[in-house]
Amino acid sequence: MLWLKALHLIFMVTWFAGLFYLPRLYVYHAMSDDDISNERFKIMERKLFYGIMTPGMIVTFIFGIWMLLDYAWGVYGSSGWLHAKLLLLALAVVYHYFCWVWLEDFKHARNERSHIFYRWMNEVPVLFLVGIIILAVVKPF
Secondary structure (H helix, E strand, C coil), X not given: CHHHXXXXXXXXXXXXXXXXXXXXXXXXXXXCXXXXXXXXXXXXXXHHHHHHHHHHHHHHHHHHHHHHHHHHHXXXXXXXXXXXXXXXXXXXXXXXXXXHHHHHHHHCCCCCCCHHHHHHHCCHHHHHXXXXXXXXXXXXX
C-alpha cells in the first residue's frame, strides 16, 4: 500500500509542477511580440501539457483510484475530508481543462488575455495543493 501512495504522490508532484509552470509560460507568451518567441513558447507549452502534465494527471488518478478501491473508501468513505479532497481534485481537473483551452488559444494565435490574467491564474493551483495536502494529511473532519 505504501508503494501505491508513493507512486500517487510522485505523479501528483509531476502534475502539479506542470500546473504551476504552464501558466507562467503563458505570462511570458502573452508578453512576447515576435514570431520566434511565440513559436518557441508554443512548443514549450505543448510539450509541458501533453508530455508531463496530462500523463502526470492520468497516472495520479490511476493510483488514487486504486487506493480508493483497495482500502481508502472502505475506511474513509464517510469522512468529510475525503469528499472535500475529491472536490478539490475535481476543481484541479477543471483548471487543467482551462490550461488546455488557453494552450489552444495561443496555438491558434487567438489569445486575448493579458499577462496579468495569467499571473493571477498561476496562483490558483497553489490553493488546490495546499487544500489537498492539508485534507489528506491532517484529515480535519
